Amino acid sequence: MNEDIPAQKRVVVLAMDGSTEADAALQWFAKNIYRQDDEVLVIHCLHHTASHAMGCTEHMTMGVLFSSFQSLDLKAIEKAFQKETNDAVRLCSQLEELLQQYEIQGKVIRVQGDPGHKIVTTAEECKASLIVLGSRGHGAIRRTVLGSVSDYILHHATIPVLVYRH
Template identity: 40%
Template sequence: MADSGSTVVVCMDESEHALHALKYYASYIHKPNNKVVLLHCGQYVSFNYGSVSLVPGNPSLVEKMINEEENRINTLLKRMEQELKNLEITNGEVVRIHGEAGHEVVEKAKSLNADLIVTGSRGMGTIRRTLLGSVSDYIVHHSHVPVLVCKHPDFHHKQSKEDNK
């Protein structure tokens, strides 16, 4: 990365894994002239349960649920802005994206001409990751720039015999 500064995209959600990835970046990689963009793919959690969508028929209830989700997401975005200040990252911003998280992170990184993408990893096993998919896997395989995947030191996946098959 050049001395003139790099653009770094950090994937953020509500997890400890994402926060660890941001703190790792800030402690070991960040340079004062880097531009840091925290990306959050805000999704309405209360509308989904597994693969079943839970949207009631009452329009006022739907509006209330949407407002509650927007408030939750906006609170999270403010916490992310505060975390940038806490880490003394002065050239940073928080950006909300929409859609499939992995795809949108890669596309936003392209549009920002990012030099690096930083993401956390939940540490799912092979079988679970195959069934559920993984945002970090998607980013690693589709990114046009290097990707740093940070594993949280307190959350280690213990590989089972089934995972080795």
């Protein structure tokens, strides 16, 4: 290997959602993988959903959901969206503090949209060489019904993905 050619800087994307599983993945990354010359990008994805904002649960049927559309309280939806946005801003601030605590040089990026898709596309745009995320360990049925961010990333990313299971 030629010593005159500098090694390409490694770009690592950490997907963080504020869960204990994501925090554990960050801690594991800091102890086991992080190198001082890494460019670390912590991505938090804000995903507003109408059903979440209306107070719907995953157990509601389509009929119940449809009837709730007839009595929409737009102020309540706006308030819920604002709360989600404020929570995301607060979480990003906490993530910046965690980076400092673990002595990781990096930055926090807040994106909006479908988490799996946004993490994969942001990693591609940043020319990342690795994606790290935590797994919540949902069962097969729940993952099939609700979907799984880690499952989506594993199947759509074109770079290595490390899913840390606590």
